[in-house]
Structures are given as C-alpha cells and as structure tokens.
Amino acid sequence: MxxxxxxxxxxxxxxxxxxxxxxxxxxxxxxxxxxxxxxxxxxxxxxxxxxxxxxxxxxxxxxxxxxxxxxxxxxxxxxxxxxxxxxxxxxxxxxxxxxxxxxxxxxxxxxxxxxxxxxxxxxxxxxxxxxxxxxxxxxxxxxxxxxxxxxxxxxxxxxxxxxxxxxxVGDFNDLTGTPVESLVDPTKTASLSAAYADYFRFGVASPATVMTNKNDGFRNLILTQFNSVTPENELKPENVLDAATTLADPAKYNECPAIHFDAAKPILDFCKQNGIQMRGHTLIWYSQTPSWFFYENYDVNGKLASRELMMTRMENYIDAVINWCETNYPGVIYAWDVVNEAVDDAGGMRQSYWTQTIGEDYVEKAFEFARKHAPANVELFYNDYNEYQTSKQEDILKMLKPVADAGNIDGMGMQSHISSGLDVDNYVGAAKRYADELGVVIHITELDVQAPKSANPMYDQGLYMKKLFTAIIEADKAGVPIECVTVWGLTDDMSWKSSTKPLLFYGNLSPKPAYEGVMCAINGGEVAKPADYVEPVVDTTPFVEDYEDKSFTGGPRYSSVQKVVGDAYEGDWCLENSEGYAEYDGYAIDVSNYAGHTIHVTFAIKSKADTCKLTADIDGTWPNIVEVNTSDGEWHLAEGDYHVDDGMTLQIYWESTDMSPFYLDSVKIETVD
Structure with a gap:
C-alpha cells in the first residue's frame, strides 16, 4: 500500500x-x-x-x-x-x-x-x-x-x-483532534454479584493498571459488580520469576529461582483493602514462562535441565509463590489455577518444556506439590479452553483422573472463550461431567462471548447471554457445583478479543445488552430491543463469489489474511488465503441467513497442502463438509451439503492441513430444500 x-x-x-x-x-x-x-x-x-x-x-x-x-x-x-x-x-x-x-x-x-x-x-x-x-x-x-x-x-x-x-485499511478515520469518550458512573448500575449471591461468586479479570489508574471508575466498576478478581497477567510465571537476579547468579538460584511480586502487588493490595478475594492465575503453564527456567544454569544455549532438577525447581517455585502470597496477603487468594492448558487441541498432552524435562506426569507432580504447600482452605484447579468439546473433555478427564484419585484437585476451571453458536445444553453438560467423574467443583474462569455477525449483534449477544446464564442457573439448581463465574475483562475495549465485543460493559463503563441478558436470567424480564433494531430477513438468494471485480464478501477466521490474486480457476482472479496462527485460520463466510435450510456449496480450490477442507464453525464442533486432496498443487472442483439449523449463527470456512496458502475460486452457495 x-x-x-x-x-x-x-x-x-x-x-x-x-x-x-x-x-x-x-x-x-x-x-x-x-x-x-x-x-x-x-x-x-x-x-x-x-x-x-x-x-x-x-x-x-x-x-x-x-x-x-x-x-x-x-x-x-x-x-x-x-x-x-x-x-x-x-x-x-x-x-x-x-x-x-x-x-x-x-x-x-x-x-x-x-x-x-x-x-x-x-x-x-x-x-x-x-x-x-x-x-x-x-x-x-x-x-x-x-x-x-x-x-x-x-x-x-x-x-x-x-x-x-x-x-x-480502507478510508482513514482521523481522530487526532477528537477527545476520547467520557466515562459513565458505574455505581449507578445494579450489581451482578448481589443478584447472583444465592448461586455463585461473580468475578472479573483485571490488569493491575486498574488499581493505579487515576480514573477510579474502573475500580468502582469492580467494587460495584464483582466479588472475585483474577489478575490477567500479574501472577503468571514471566511476571513472578526475577530474571535479572536469577541470571546474575545462576549457581546460587540453581534449584530455586528468585521471584518478585512487583507486578502483582497493586492488585493484591486492592483486594486486601477492599475485602475481595482472588483467584490465583496461574502457577504452571507452557506459555508466559521464560525458557531459561528449563535449562541447566538457566542458559538457553546449553542443555535442558534434568527431570530431577526440574521437579525440584517446580516444587520450590510453587511453594515460594503460594506461601509468599499467603504470608503477605493471608486469606486473599481462595483458589489457584495450578496447571493451565496442558491438553493439546489435536489430542493428548500438549508438548512443551514441561513435557520435555519432567515428562507427561508433570501435571500430577504440580498438583502433588501444590496440595503439599497450599493452605487447606485454598482450592486447587486445572484450567483449560475448549473444555466443552467432547474430544478434549476425554483427554482432560484421562489426564486428571490420577490427580483426582490422589485427592490433589478440588476444581475444574472452564475458561469458556465462546461465541453465541455454542449449544448451552452441551456446555452445562460438560460442567456436569467434570463434576461427576472427577468429584470436583466448577469455576467458569475466563468467560467471554463473541458478538455474532448479525444485523443486531449487541442485542443478539444479550439474548444469548440470557439463555446461557439461565442454563447455568438451572444446572446449579440441579446440583452441578458451580461456585464461581468470572468474565475475562472489564470492558470490550480492554478485552484481549476487543474487536469481537465479547464482554458485559462498553468501553465507557456503561452496561451492554449482554449485561442485561445476564440480569434477565436471574431477575426475569426480556432484553430490550434497541431503537435501531433491524428485523432479520431470511435470504435464500444464492451466494456467488468469483473475484472478478477483485472483491470478496467473507473474511478471515481468526488471524488469516486474504487477497485477490491472478492464476484463477476461471477468469482472471481468485482469492488467496495465507498467514495466521494455525491451519484452521482460513477464509470464512456467514451463512446464518440460510437458517432452517440445507445448503449446497460448490467451489474450486488449490494448494500445496495435502488436504483442504470446507468446515462448519459451531462452537464445540467443527464438522467437515467436504475434504479435497490438494497435494498435486492443481485446481480441484468440489461440492458438499450442510443443514443450517433454525436460530443458528453459523459460518463455514475453508482451511488446510498445514500453513501453506490455499486459493479459492468459483464459490457458490444455494439452498437445496
């Protein structure tokens, strides 16, 4: 450009x-x-x-x-x-x-x-x-x-x-001379934690900058709405391990690295002063743990530490962190995420420095050490995302069974980074299964819900939040031991997924329809339709995309990048999909307008990847509609059918089996019933 x-x-x-x-x-x-x-x-x-x-x-x-x-x-x-x-x-x-x-x-x-x-x-x-x-x-x-x-x-x-x-990207919206928005007074908004007091704690994740911010509105939002706090990053290993001190004298700290709590103290002080308890997040994680921690002499150019040395470092680290917090802030932390995200989405244990040094039993060891050193009244949790998927549930349950049998785990942390396509019955069913099979309590630890790509995204998000929390309440009444629900962030603008507007409050601290939906679930009533509500229209007009005008209707799934290029299947132009974090970062098209109908999709595709797929995106399941062998690098014409259920917000997307770019052309979607 x-x-x-x-x-x-x-x-x-x-x-x-x-x-x-x-x-x-x-x-x-x-x-x-x-x-x-x-x-x-x-x-x-x-x-x-x-x-x-x-x-x-x-x-x-x-x-x-x-x-x-x-x-x-x-x-x-x-x-x-x-x-x-x-x-x-x-x-x-x-x-x-x-x-x-x-x-x-x-x-x-x-x-x-x-x-x-x-x-x-x-x-x-x-x-x-x-x-x-x-x-x-x-x-x-x-x-x-x-x-x-x-x-x-x-x-x-x-x-x-x-x-x-x-x-x-696109036309420049010049705000250089425009002031930022004003904040509303959050103390005027009815309290979530008070409304749900008979069921579970209602918590929030917050960065420590909220506690040192000159704008007290954010602190007032916490004090008004929530009775549990999770630090976003401040207790993760990279913010607790003291790199400068440890690396300056590796022999002295060989078995027990130096630690400090400079990042966490503001949020710990806030909770202590205001009588709010905290979830400690997180002790052991494959990410946001510096690699030097896993090497002999803390030298990344040397050899990985032995199993024995890493178990010693793990125990000493867990002991030091838990007991420093308890000594300096007694009773503030009521639960710890002992291990975070140890199961791979593709199945089995996630390979990491922990598995390379200690082995796949590192999770058992972490909980053993945490139980040994944590106060008796502090609950110990395993925490993971996509935890509601059937296949991942199986792997999590298999991994945690020996931990539960040893009596070293108290709870399952369901992160719950979801969208409004997730079936709420399947979701609460997953919570019940963890509770029943492991004998643990449930914390929903990192809830955010992506707003749907609909004509009324904020309103539709509010409707889904009412449906979700109604299901959570009913599950709690039925005996599923849900003890805490934590939303992962204060406002949309502060979210790690800010572009998807996934939280309960707007950036100016005013409540969203999503907040209203949560309150309607407990108090009754309906989410108010906005003044600019757009009546949804079922449009079964065939969808055609050939890229000859160098434009496209769909968009990236997660972090992929699309552009129109030459060497097409038909005509002069086709769509290239590249970049992204993973193979499933592909090109997506919203097909919610075909709700209640079976769609027939035809397309041409080529790639150097062995296989390309057309997949439906429904939270918790990703059924493949059609798979194409693209290993020869040539164009292939493919087709497949899928039924879009009534009331479903659904997108279909193309993906490949590796990170190779793929090329798409002559896309057509039409109903067949």
Missing part, C-alpha cells in the same frame, strides 16, 4: 457522564494534522528516528537495514512501531524476520483510559530457513491512546527483523 497524506477536520464528540473532569485529547495530539496512512520502520536509523522503538528489556543492534534483537529477558521483548494516530481504524501489520525461536507474533498494545491492553494480531512459525513472514489486521478502539505494534516471540532467543510496517 502506498503512503498517502490526508487532512481532515475532526469535530468534538459529546460526553456522557463525566468522571473527574472534561474530555481530553489523547497524549501528543493538539488538533487535526497531517497523518501518513502507512508507517514503515526504517532500520537504517536509530531508535526513535526511523518509526521504530525498542520494546522491553533487550538489546537492539542496527546493521544493513535490519534490526537484531538480543539479550531478551522475556518473550514479549523486541522492536515496536508506534501508531498512536491510528485509533478508531482497522490496521494491517506486517513483518519479516529470521529467528531461532519457533514462532513470532505481532501484538497490538494500547492504553484505554489509563489501562494497558494487549491483543495478538497474527503469529506464525518459521520456515526451514528460519524466516517468519507475518501479516494481519486488527481494529484499534476509538478510545485507545499510545497504540503500538510490537514483535514478540515464543521464546527469548534472538531475532532479526528486516521489514516492519503498519498501515490503515
């Missing part, structure tokens, strides 16, 4: 209910000005002079138009491209780098009313030459300030980046 310069006069927006003053401009803005719509890092210039900055504790060396990042103390350190003027826009972020790390990720960071949020844009693994090319899109909230995109890695090994660019 070529850089262009535009100049727009932006007007001021009206405030809602102001907390502590008038609307303010984001830092560094003083009115409309010229803004380039593409920012390219110039690695021939020093930091701050070439559209790039160093991010975190690392060293950056410039040579031959590239930036080499070394001495990285954490996996999220590296280089960043600031883009503070791009708030309220969708951006395209792209980078090319070489690395010894398994993968790299482009991540958006921004402040939102003084709170810091992080959202992954796109990630990918290296090729045989160690090269990673990334490109993905994301929307920056209009109220965001100090936005930047940074390049992080799966490990703390070096990387060299030769290209890094951030650009505007």
């Amino acid at each position: 070529k850089s262009k310069i535009i100049k727009i006069t932006a007007g001021l927006i009206a405030g809602l209910i102001l907390l502590g003053g008038c609307d303010v401009l984001p830092k560094g803005t003083d009115g409309p000005r010229e803004v380039p719509t593409t920012i390219t890092a110039d690695f021939t210039k020093k930091e701050g002079k070439g559209n790039w900055v160093k991010y975190g504790d690392c060293k950056v060396t410039i040579k031959d138009g590239s930036a080499t990042v070394t001495d990285r103390k954490a996996s999220n350190t590296g280089v960043a491209v600031p883009c503070p003027d791009y708030r309220g826009n969708t951006i395209q972020a792209s980078a090319k780098a070489t690395t010894d790390n398994d993968s790299l990720t482009l991540t958006l960071k921004y402040e939102i009313f003084g709170n810091v949020s992080y959202v992954n844009i796109v990630g990918g693994g290296k090729n045989d030459s160690g090269v990673v090319e990334l490109s993905g899109q994301i929307e920056i909230p209009a109220n965001a300030t100090d936005a930047m995109v940074y390049l992080e890695a799966s490990d703390v090994r070096d990387y060299t980046v030769s290209f890094f660019e951030v650009s505007i």
Whole structure:
C-alpha cells in the first residue's frame, strides 16, 4: 500500500457522564494534522528516528537495514512501531524476520483510559530457513491512546527483523483532534454479584493498571459488580520469576529461582483493602514462562535441565509463590489455577518444556506439590479452553483422573472463550461431567462471548447471554457445583478479543445488552430491543463469489489474511488465503441467513497442502463438509451439503492441513430444500 497524506477536520464528540473532569485529547495530539496512512520502520536509523522503538528489556543492534534483537529477558521483548494516530481504524501489520525461536507474533498494545491492553494480531512459525513472514489486521478502539505494534516471540532467543510496517485499511478515520469518550458512573448500575449471591461468586479479570489508574471508575466498576478478581497477567510465571537476579547468579538460584511480586502487588493490595478475594492465575503453564527456567544454569544455549532438577525447581517455585502470597496477603487468594492448558487441541498432552524435562506426569507432580504447600482452605484447579468439546473433555478427564484419585484437585476451571453458536445444553453438560467423574467443583474462569455477525449483534449477544446464564442457573439448581463465574475483562475495549465485543460493559463503563441478558436470567424480564433494531430477513438468494471485480464478501477466521490474486480457476482472479496462527485460520463466510435450510456449496480450490477442507464453525464442533486432496498443487472442483439449523449463527470456512496458502475460486452457495 502506498503512503498517502490526508487532512481532515475532526469535530468534538459529546460526553456522557463525566468522571473527574472534561474530555481530553489523547497524549501528543493538539488538533487535526497531517497523518501518513502507512508507517514503515526504517532500520537504517536509530531508535526513535526511523518509526521504530525498542520494546522491553533487550538489546537492539542496527546493521544493513535490519534490526537484531538480543539479550531478551522475556518473550514479549523486541522492536515496536508506534501508531498512536491510528485509533478508531482497522490496521494491517506486517513483518519479516529470521529467528531461532519457533514462532513470532505481532501484538497490538494500547492504553484505554489509563489501562494497558494487549491483543495478538497474527503469529506464525518459521520456515526451514528460519524466516517468519507475518501479516494481519486488527481494529484499534476509538478510545485507545499510545497504540503500538510490537514483535514478540515464543521464546527469548534472538531475532532479526528486516521489514516492519503498519498501515490503515480502507478510508482513514482521523481522530487526532477528537477527545476520547467520557466515562459513565458505574455505581449507578445494579450489581451482578448481589443478584447472583444465592448461586455463585461473580468475578472479573483485571490488569493491575486498574488499581493505579487515576480514573477510579474502573475500580468502582469492580467494587460495584464483582466479588472475585483474577489478575490477567500479574501472577503468571514471566511476571513472578526475577530474571535479572536469577541470571546474575545462576549457581546460587540453581534449584530455586528468585521471584518478585512487583507486578502483582497493586492488585493484591486492592483486594486486601477492599475485602475481595482472588483467584490465583496461574502457577504452571507452557506459555508466559521464560525458557531459561528449563535449562541447566538457566542458559538457553546449553542443555535442558534434568527431570530431577526440574521437579525440584517446580516444587520450590510453587511453594515460594503460594506461601509468599499467603504470608503477605493471608486469606486473599481462595483458589489457584495450578496447571493451565496442558491438553493439546489435536489430542493428548500438549508438548512443551514441561513435557520435555519432567515428562507427561508433570501435571500430577504440580498438583502433588501444590496440595503439599497450599493452605487447606485454598482450592486447587486445572484450567483449560475448549473444555466443552467432547474430544478434549476425554483427554482432560484421562489426564486428571490420577490427580483426582490422589485427592490433589478440588476444581475444574472452564475458561469458556465462546461465541453465541455454542449449544448451552452441551456446555452445562460438560460442567456436569467434570463434576461427576472427577468429584470436583466448577469455576467458569475466563468467560467471554463473541458478538455474532448479525444485523443486531449487541442485542443478539444479550439474548444469548440470557439463555446461557439461565442454563447455568438451572444446572446449579440441579446440583452441578458451580461456585464461581468470572468474565475475562472489564470492558470490550480492554478485552484481549476487543474487536469481537465479547464482554458485559462498553468501553465507557456503561452496561451492554449482554449485561442485561445476564440480569434477565436471574431477575426475569426480556432484553430490550434497541431503537435501531433491524428485523432479520431470511435470504435464500444464492451466494456467488468469483473475484472478478477483485472483491470478496467473507473474511478471515481468526488471524488469516486474504487477497485477490491472478492464476484463477476461471477468469482472471481468485482469492488467496495465507498467514495466521494455525491451519484452521482460513477464509470464512456467514451463512446464518440460510437458517432452517440445507445448503449446497460448490467451489474450486488449490494448494500445496495435502488436504483442504470446507468446515462448519459451531462452537464445540467443527464438522467437515467436504475434504479435497490438494497435494498435486492443481485446481480441484468440489461440492458438499450442510443443514443450517433454525436460530443458528453459523459460518463455514475453508482451511488446510498445514500453513501453506490455499486459493479459492468459483464459490457458490444455494439452498437445496
């Protein structure tokens, strides 16, 4: 995309209910000005002079138009491209780098009313030459300030980046002269925790920046609405392990790494002072644990530590963290996520440094050590996502059975990152199964629900939340021991999935229809239709996409990237799908308008991947509609049928069995009943 310069006069927006003053401009803005719509890092210039900055504790060396990042103390350190003027826009972020790390990720960071949020844009693994090319899109909230995109890695090994660019997608929405929105008073909104007091705790995940924020509205939202708090990142190993102290004297700390709680103290202090209890998240995790922790002498260029040494380090770490928290904040933490996400989506145990060093029984050992060192009144949990899927349930239950038999686990943490396509009966059925087969209680630990891609997304999300919480209440009444429901974030703008609007409150702290749906489930009543409600229309008009006008209707599934290219099956143009985190990051089309009908899909596809698939996306199940052998790299014409149930929000998507790009053409969807 070529850089262009535009100049727009932006007007001021009206405030809602102001907390502590008038609307303010984001830092560094003083009115409309010229803004380039593409920012390219110039690695021939020093930091701050070439559209790039160093991010975190690392060293950056410039040579031959590239930036080499070394001495990285954490996996999220590296280089960043600031883009503070791009708030309220969708951006395209792209980078090319070489690395010894398994993968790299482009991540958006921004402040939102003084709170810091992080959202992954796109990630990918290296090729045989160690090269990673990334490109993905994301929307920056209009109220965001100090936005930047940074390049992080799966490990703390070096990387060299030769290209890094951030650009505007579509027309530029210039908000450089527009103040951020005003906050409403959250104390005027009826309390969720009070409404659900007879059933379970109602909790929230929060970053520690909320506790130090000059805007007390966020703290008041917690105090008004919730009676349990989970720190988003502050108690994860990378924020507790003291890298500087440990690496300075590895012999001294060989069996017991140094730890500190600088990141967690603000949120622990807040909970202690306000009488709110906390879920500790998390002790043992394959992610956000620095790789040096798993090596002899903490040297990533050396050998992995032995099983015996890693079990010693694990026990000492668990003991030190649990007991520091209990000694300094007695009674504040009532539950710990001992192990997080140990089961692989593809089946079996997730391979990680933990399995490489200790082995697949590391989960049993972690719970054994936690039970040994935790106070008797602190509950111990396993926590995972996609936990409602039948196949993953089987693997989780198999893994946890010996832990439960040993009496070392108290609860199952169901993360519940879902969308409104998830069948609520299957969901609460999964909760019942964990409780029955393991003899544990249930915490819903990280709930967020993506708004559907419908004519009335906020209203429809509210309807689904009422349905979901009605099912949760009925399950609790029927004896499923649901003790806590925690939503993963305070507001949509602060969510790690901000572009999907998955939470209960808008960015200005006002309640959404999703909040209303949760309250209707407990109090009765109906979610109010919005004034701009659009009557849904069942449209069975055939869908045709041939890309000859260089446009397409669908969009990325997660972090994939689409563009129209040549070498088509028919005509001149076809659609290329590339990038993304995983094979299932493909091209998606919403087919909810065909609800109640069977659809017939025809398409042409080619790829270097062995197989490409057309799949239905229903939370908890992903039935394949048709599979195509594409190993010859040639075009193949395929077709398949699928029935879209009434009331279903559904998309179909194309995917491949590896990360190879695939090409799509001559897509047609029509009803056959």
